[in-house]
Amino acid sequence: MTDATQHARVPITRIVDEGLLIALSSVRMAVKNDIIVAGLAEHADYDLARFADSAHRELLALARENRESGERVRAQRKELTSMTWRFDLTQDQLMDLRKLKLRRQVHKRLALALAAVADDEEQVARLVLDAQKAASNELQDAMHTRLMRLSIDPLDPEYQRRRAERTEMFVLVDLALLKLKADEAAGQGPGDY
Numbered sequence: 001m002t003d004a005t006q007h008a009r010v011p012i013t014r015i016v017d018e019g020l021l022i023a024l025s026s027v028r029m030a031v032k033n034d035i036i037v038a039g040l041a042e043h044a045d046y047d048l049a050r051f052a053d054s055a056h057r058e059l060l061a062l063a064r065e066n067r068e069s070g071e072r073v074r075a076q077r078k079e080l081t082s083m084t085w086r087f088d089l090t091q092d093q094l095m096d097l098r099k100l101k102l103r104r105q106v107h108k109r110l111a112l113a114l115a116a117v118a119d120d121e122e123q124v125a126r127l128v129l130d131a132q133k134a135a136s137n138e139l140q141d142a143m144h145t146r147l148m149r150l151s152i153d154p155l156d157p158e159y160q161r162r163r164a165e166r167t168e169m170f171v172l173v174d175l176a177l178l179k180l181k182a183d184e185a186a187g188q189g190p191g192d193y
Helices: 003-008 012-040 048-085 091-119 121-149 159-185
Strands: none
Touching: 012 048, 012 091, 012 121, 048 091, 048 121, 091 121, 121 159
């Protein structure tokens, strides 16, 4: 069985579902990056409405891209089918017609699925929550890595001189992380810091 015949047997719903998962992952990453930039570069407080709006816009942009791609594929298929009046299509061209038809259907259905997610406030809120958790984990990992690099051997001659630096870093980073974990345990959630 060739790759082409194997691909033709994959149900279109599965292709659309997998495409939707990939698209949602990219939206989640875009929102995660927006959360990190808002906090670190803009020094802005966490704003659920802002990030939900960002997720909504990203979803609609992806839906629009898929509609446009579907139209582009439709035009390609129409151009190919118009050639039948001039001469008979080759086996490869017939295969191309089937593939273009499938691609158009996938783009159309994916655009509809993305628009449906954009209109569902619960799904958008879940996307934002997942993005927030990913942003928090990424920041924690970055701080942990930085703290590990700042580890100093007590036998190092510079140990006493760098002690104030380490203490300040502890206060700024470790205590902030402890407060974040305490807030989460108290039910205030990671976004209430």
